[in-house]
Amino acid sequence: MSLQWTIIATFLYAEIAVVLLLTLPIASPSRWQKFFKSKFLAYIGNQAYIYFFVLVGVLVLCLLDAIREMQKYSEGGDKSEHQHLDAEMQGNMRLFRAQRNFYISGFALFLLVVIRRLVQMISELAVLLAQSEASFRQAQSATTTARTLLAQQGAGDEQSKKEAEELRSKISVLEKELAKEKKDKEAVKSQAESLNREYDRLAEEHSKLQKKITVSSGGDGKKDE
Incomplete structure (x- = not known):
C-alpha cells in the first residue's frame, strides 16, 4: 500500500474510533458539550469549516482516482488475445487494489460526514437538556414563592381578598x-432515547464497515504475498 493510501486508511481507522467514542454511553451530552467547548477545540472550531471542506475535497479526489483505476483495470482488454499468466495476475492485483482504495476512501468520506452530524446532534441535545432543566427549576421556584406569599396572607379587608385571588x-x-x-x-428524554437508538444503529453499521475493511486489507496482504 502506498503512503497516500496508508494515510487515508489510518484516517479511516481514527474515524471509526471517534464514532465509537461518540456512540458508546461513556459520557453524557453535557460532558461532551464541555469537551467541545474547550479552549483547544474552540481554537480549532474557528477554522473547522475550512478543515472539513479540505478533507472532503481530498477524499473526493481519492475516491474519483480509485473509480478511474477500477474502470481502467476492469476493461481487461481483448479476451481473444493470448496473455501471459503473470500479466493477468498483475492486472487482477491492480484491480483489487483499486477496489480496496475505493472502499477505503468511500468509507472515510462517509464517516467524516457522520462524525460531523453526531457532534451537532450531541451539542443540540446538551443545549435542550440544559434549557429544560433551567425552566423546570424556575417554575418550581416561582410556585414555591407564590404559595409562601399566599400562606402569609391573613383574612383581611377586600384588598387582601383581591390580592389572594x-x-x-x-x-x-x-x-x-x-x-x-x-x-x-419528557419530550427531550424521548428524543434522547431515539438518539441513543440511532447511535446504536450507527455503531452496528460502522462495525460492519470495519469488518469489510479488515477483509479487504487481509485480501490485499494475500495478493502482495
Whole structure:
C-alpha cells in the first residue's frame, strides 16, 4: 500500500474510533458539550469549516482516482488475445487494489460526514437538556414563592381578598407552566432515547464497515504475498 493510501486508511481507522467514542454511553451530552467547548477545540472550531471542506475535497479526489483505476483495470482488454499468466495476475492485483482504495476512501468520506452530524446532534441535545432543566427549576421556584406569599396572607379587608385571588390565579398559571415544562422534559428524554437508538444503529453499521475493511486489507496482504 502506498503512503497516500496508508494515510487515508489510518484516517479511516481514527474515524471509526471517534464514532465509537461518540456512540458508546461513556459520557453524557453535557460532558461532551464541555469537551467541545474547550479552549483547544474552540481554537480549532474557528477554522473547522475550512478543515472539513479540505478533507472532503481530498477524499473526493481519492475516491474519483480509485473509480478511474477500477474502470481502467476492469476493461481487461481483448479476451481473444493470448496473455501471459503473470500479466493477468498483475492486472487482477491492480484491480483489487483499486477496489480496496475505493472502499477505503468511500468509507472515510462517509464517516467524516457522520462524525460531523453526531457532534451537532450531541451539542443540540446538551443545549435542550440544559434549557429544560433551567425552566423546570424556575417554575418550581416561582410556585414555591407564590404559595409562601399566599400562606402569609391573613383574612383581611377586600384588598387582601383581591390580592389572594390574584395570587391563586398566578399559582394556577405557574402550575400549568410547570406541567408544560414537565411535558417538555419528557419530550427531550424521548428524543434522547431515539438518539441513543440511532447511535446504536450507527455503531452496528460502522462495525460492519470495519469488518469489510479488515477483509479487504487481509485480501490485499494475500495478493502482495
